[in-house]
Amino acid sequence: MKKVVKFIGIGFVVLVVLTMVFGGGEKTTQADDTSDVETVAEEKTEAEAEAEAEAEAETEAEAEAEAAEQSEEIVVVEATAKEVLDAFDDNEIKGNKLYKDKRIKLTGVIADISHSDFIEEKFTLSIGTGADFELVDIKIDADLNFEDELMELNKGEEITVLFDCEGFVGGLYVEGELVEIVY
Secondary structure, eight states: OHHHHHHHHHHHHHHHHHHHHOOOOOOOSHHHHHHHHHHHHHHHHHHHHHHHHHHHHHHHHHHHHHHHHHHHHOOOEEEEHHHHHHHHHOOOOHHHHHHTTTTEEEEEEEEEEEEEEOTTTTEEEEEOOOTTTTTOHHHHHEGGGGGGHHHHOOTTOEEEEEEEEEEEEHHHEEEEEEEEEOO
């Protein structure tokens, strides 16, 4: 207990000494008051400059990170619709490891071309293996700028596309976003 009281007492004395040394006294002259205002203004300006510099550095770091992401070469995995569908059907974890979040150059058979069920401003290109009564397929969302190319396609045709695979959805289909129709 004595040590705690002694420690608090020493801390208090140090605090009083520091207060006296670094501004504990009163300013009585007008010149001193003016220099205090100038000092506060300088400190404020310095703080503003520091904040601006930090904001600029943060913006530059974000821009550099974005540029690095864009400059990274995208690896394209080539596969057939059968290979992709079989991988997810046999083992969804393996299918995700092989294809999810990757760009795939996919060759398969057009099962359907329609407006997206969920996103009004998109079309859906469904690609499968061409087998009769196929229950699972690959649904690729396409932006409206693909409309002219999609209008030229027909069910049953073989097609090759580049798409970004988003994974297996509820055991029903593989989903992705169209990048390019290769033919």
